Amino acid sequence: MELKSYQQQVINDLDIFLEYLQKYPTPALAFKNYWENKVGAYELKLDGSYSGMSPYKDNILKTPHVAIKVPTAGGKTFIACNAIHSIFSTYDSSRPKAVVWLVPSITILDQTIKNLKDTNHPYRQKINSNFGNRVEVFDKAALLQGSGFNATSVKEQLSIFV
Numbered sequence: 001m002e003l004k005s006y007q008q009q010v011i012n013d014l015d016i017f018l019e020y021l022q023k024y025p026t027p028a029l030a031f032k033n034y035w036e037n038k039v040g041a042y043e044l045k046l047d048g049s050y051s052g053m054s055p056y057k058d059n060i061l062k063t064p065h066v067a068i069k070v071p072t073a074g075g076k077t078f079i080a081c082n083a084i085h086s087i088f089s090t091y092d093s094s095r096p097k098a099v100v101w102l103v104p105s106i107t108i109l110d111q112t113i114k115n116l117k118d119t120n121h122p123y124r125q126k127i128n129s130n131f132g133n134r135v136e137v138f139d140k141a142a143l144l145q146g147s148g149f150n151a152t153s154v155k156e157q158l159s160i161f162v
Contacts, residue, residue, distance in 0.1 A: 003075075003079070007070075007082075010079050014068075014087075017030070017031075026062070027062070027065075028055070031053075031056035039052055039053060040052045042054060042055060068080070078123060081123045084099055084127060084130070084131075088131075088158070096155050096159075097157070097159065098159045098160075098161065099159070099160045101161065101162045112162055113139050113162050116137040116160060116162065124137075127160075131157070131158045135157060135159075136148060136153065136158070136159050137162060
């Protein structure tokens with residue numbers, strides 16, 4: 001399964017933003033410069049409207065966060081599977097590779113865990129190909145029991161916590 005052109009554009013934009021994160025000292029400054037170069041400076045107008053991108057919200061201090069907005073059925077999960085590779089390719093390869101994968105409902109939680117654990121599913125196949133088949137997907141129960149999860153495993157594989 002390959003990315004559609006609009007999905008590939010999302011990954012391309014993410015790659016460019018990741019370059020900004022390497023270039024600027026804070027995520028807020030990287031965000032500001034990225035969006036100024038892409039759509040122009042943020043300007044709040046007297047009538048309450050604005051142009052440009054609103055300022056970065058540093059919800060978790062010094063930890064970059066990215067939101068990918070794609071219409072319903074636009075392939076957000078597959079985009080995320082590809083984005084993991086972009087993100088970890090940007091940083092020192094010796095750092096542990098762990099992903100916290102948040103979902104909005106129990107139904108999507110169950111579906112996501114099932115698909116990411118299934119080595120025959122296109123999502124998992126993409127992640128496996130990007131990480132040399134060194135991938136483990138953990139649900140809450142497995143994490144609480146410590147099943148297959150330890151400091152060594154996080155250093156040696158991509159660990160996805162759903």
